[in-house]
Amino acid sequence: MKGKYTRVTLSMLLALVLFLVGCNSNEKTVKEDSSSNSDEPVTFTLFSADPHSQWDNMESPVSKKVIEETGVTINAEFDVSGGEQKIPLMAASGEYPDFILPKGSASTLVDAGAFIDLTDLIDKHAPNLKKIYGEYIDRLKWSKEDPSIYILPTSAVDHTYWAPGNGFMLQHDVVRDLGYPEIRTVKDFENAIKEYMKKHPTIDGQPTVGLSLLADDWRIQISTTNPAFYATGASDDGEFYINPETHEATMHYRRPEEKEYFRWLNHMNAEGLLDPESFVQKYDQYLAKISSGRVLGLIDTDWEVADAQRALREAGKEERMHGMYPVTLTEEYKHHNFQDTGYLGGWGIGISVDCEDPVRAIKFLDFLASEEGQILQNWGIEGENYEIVDGKRIIPEEEMNERNNNANYVKETGVGVLKGFAPYYGDGVTDSTGQTYTIASPEQIKDAYTETEKEVLKNYGVEMWKDLYPQKEEFPVKEWGAAFNIPVEAGSDLELVMQKCLDIVKKRIPEAILADPDDFDKVWDKFMKDLEKAGVEDAEKAYTELVKERVELWNK
Missing domain, CATH: 3.40.190.10 (Periplasmic binding protein-like II)
Structure with a gap:
């Protein structure tokens, strides 16, 4: 602060x-x-x-x-x-x-x-x-x-969601240049970036950036930490993973599978594929860098980078715009972008x-x-x-x-x-004339695609980005909605512990990603011990009670 x-x-x-x-x-x-x-x-x-x-x-x-x-x-x-x-x-x-x-x-x-x-x-x-x-x-x-x-x-x-809001984003020219390889796992994503960077070390006279992350204040959760949910087969619930069977809350970084996701980001840094400015750049600098057309990969939400995508399109650089892919750590996981939270x-x-x-x-x-x-x-x-x-x-x-x-x-x-x-x-709801309130429909979304986008999607055998993702019918509706929506009492022990933990996250996650790979486990162990000292286990118990109360309130 x-x-x-x-x-x-x-x-x-x-x-x-x-x-x-x-x-x-x-x-x-x-x-x-x-x-x-x-x-x-x-x-x-x-x-x-x-x-x-x-x-x-x-x-x-x-x-x-x-x-x-x-x-x-x-x-x-x-x-x-x-x-x-x-x-x-x-x-x-x-x-x-x-x-x-x-x-x-x-x-x-x-x-x-x-x-x-x-x-x-x-x-x-x-x-x-x-x-x-x-x-x-x-x-x-x-x-x-x-x-x-x-x-x-x-x-x-x-x-009705007709477009994914979360995922791993790759420039259209990357997949086109490489012959439209499968982009399903972080390894696929990594290989595409690595191969393209070898062939194109500069773009428009500037050094090519492989993967750029954003850690500017609260936005660290959007681009750097919360994607770990989706990459490991869960939906975004803020700072806690909610067990769908027991409704027990766990600070999501304490999940073993997420450790492996952040180990992969550490590997990306060691390979020289991660933007070295990821943890120091401000939001406007991040958008400006994307708008220049030299950032190949992003892990972000559509709304956070929308202005940069519009700027690329306006500048006639549609091949430098990004597609959205349902990438996960390994193929055993499903990307939960379309899991239904209910209202x-x-x-x-x-x-x-x-x-x-x-x-x-x-x-x-x-x-x-x-x-x-x-x-x-x-x-x-x-x-x-x-x-x-x-x-x-x-x-x-x-x-x-x-x-x-x-x-x-x-x-x-x-x-x-x-x-x-x-x-x-929302999209798909009709007014008194029988026409949708929003302009968004599958046809209008497809009409709005650039010619390059249409070419990319055609080569992947689909008509829309949504078609690449697991659909909402493949997941149960979340009984608690989204855990980050649950109010936490101001000034409570839970709020204070959550803030302490978040401060630790903002320090330790960048440290773990930027560490020498041989030191990653040591840094991560320190991270986990810091969370425990901050009272994370008590916070998990208190948040579990809030989730259970929400389920009872909404499903009575």
């Missing part, structure tokens, strides 16, 4: 504030039953723990249309470090913006009394929110002991106790969840971004090219800018 504050100091400060909040709980009057009934323009403040590279300051055509329909403007602040510093300080100060998207830190704010219970507001003023959540409304309840609704999950409802409660947006007009606020979110709001966010404005032909929304070819090739399309048009602020219907 930057500055003079330590995690413990913030936790102690937060504990004191929570005590004071409890002693003075009547000092703030929650105005959830009041309504201005006004159409006057209003500005709501918003804090998001995630960055937003396409934020338009509500000045784009679509955002202006939303303002016209609702009278609401959003004055937003987007954090670059996951809210890890700002949310505890926010809770300690007792001063909040109107809307908060806290990511995984909702417990800190709930325990501080920062959020209002949205149950009655939804019932009285939000028919579209009630409709979109439908049978999943009980999953919005905070806990078994506290059935309040503090957070409106902003993930897609009833989503996820947990991460989303809340309305704070400092909001002067929570009724107006919930109505704004309700508009975003309405059919009109959903069409605006997915399709844009009729006559500008799409046309109606024979009663169906059609995106003209020129506009679709802009969508696919203009890296700033979202910011310039506003299409999708506000999509992360409210729940939305």
Whole structure:
């Protein structure tokens, strides 16, 4: 953490504030039953723990249309470090913006009394929110002991996944140049990178980079550590592996198979195939490097590298864009990208106790969840971004090219800018006209592929990247959803131990990967002992109880 504050100091400060909040709980009057009934323009403040590279300051055509329909403007602040510093300080100060998207830190704010219970507001003023959540409304309840609704999950409802979001990524030119070799295991992935680098030590006059990882702050979990789940036959549950039979939680690095995955990364480094800047580069440097076209391999999510992929396409370097492959440590494992979590409660947006007009606020979110709001966010404005032909929304070819090739399309048009602020219907869900809310369909996805992508997929005998992966029918639905969505009490022993363990992970994982191969076991043993000293076993027991409570709450 930057500055003079330590995690413990913030936790102690937060504990004191929570005590004071409890002693003075009547000092703030929650105005959830009041309504201005006004159409006057209003500005709501918003804090998001995630960055937003396409934020338009509500000045784009679509955002202006939303303002016209609702009278609401959003004055937003987007954090670059996951809210890890700002949310505890926010809770300690007792001063909040109107809307908060806290990511995984909702417990800190709930325990501080920062959020209002949205149950009655939804019932009285939000028919579209009630409709979109439908049978999943009980999953919005905070806990078994506290059935309040503090957070409106902003993930897609009833989503059909037509594209993998996680995997090992290889430049199209790599597989094309090598005659489309099988890319199934880490060894296949490694061999492709190694062979191509021998043939092409430079790209556009710059040194070729084999595999680049990202370890910038919280993003170390996205690109460096959590892929170990998928590579060893499990789905991403944050910091814990959840036994599907017993629901017991284990800090996932303590699984023997994951040790072997990180040993492979250590081997990649020893072979000179790993980007030496992997553990020092910042996110913008990582994206810039990918955008240059000289990074052959990535292990990442589609959303984290989306801007770089768009930049490559916009620059006419479609052969330098990356395909997504279901790579695992060995063939005995299946990649769990498509395992069904069911609808996820947990991460989303809340309305704070400092909001002067929570009724107006919930109505704004309700508009975003309405059919009109959903069409605006997915399709844009009729006559500008799409046309109606024979009663169906059609995106003209020129506009679709802009969508696919203009890296700033979202910011310039506003299409999708506000999509992360409210729940939305997933791909495949149809509106009152029988047409899908989203533009994504198998046909549209395939039409959006570059010619190089189509060539690569054809040579692998499939039509879509999804076709390379094990399908969701091959896995049971996860009864607990995703473990990283389970709130952990702020300031609790569990939260403190988890933070200690994560600090150890951020130190030891890069050390293990960069170590001399002969020293890998020694470094790993030290890593495991550090986790044990930090109390990992107690954390596993406590997290197991949370998982079991979640299963009971969701499956009663």
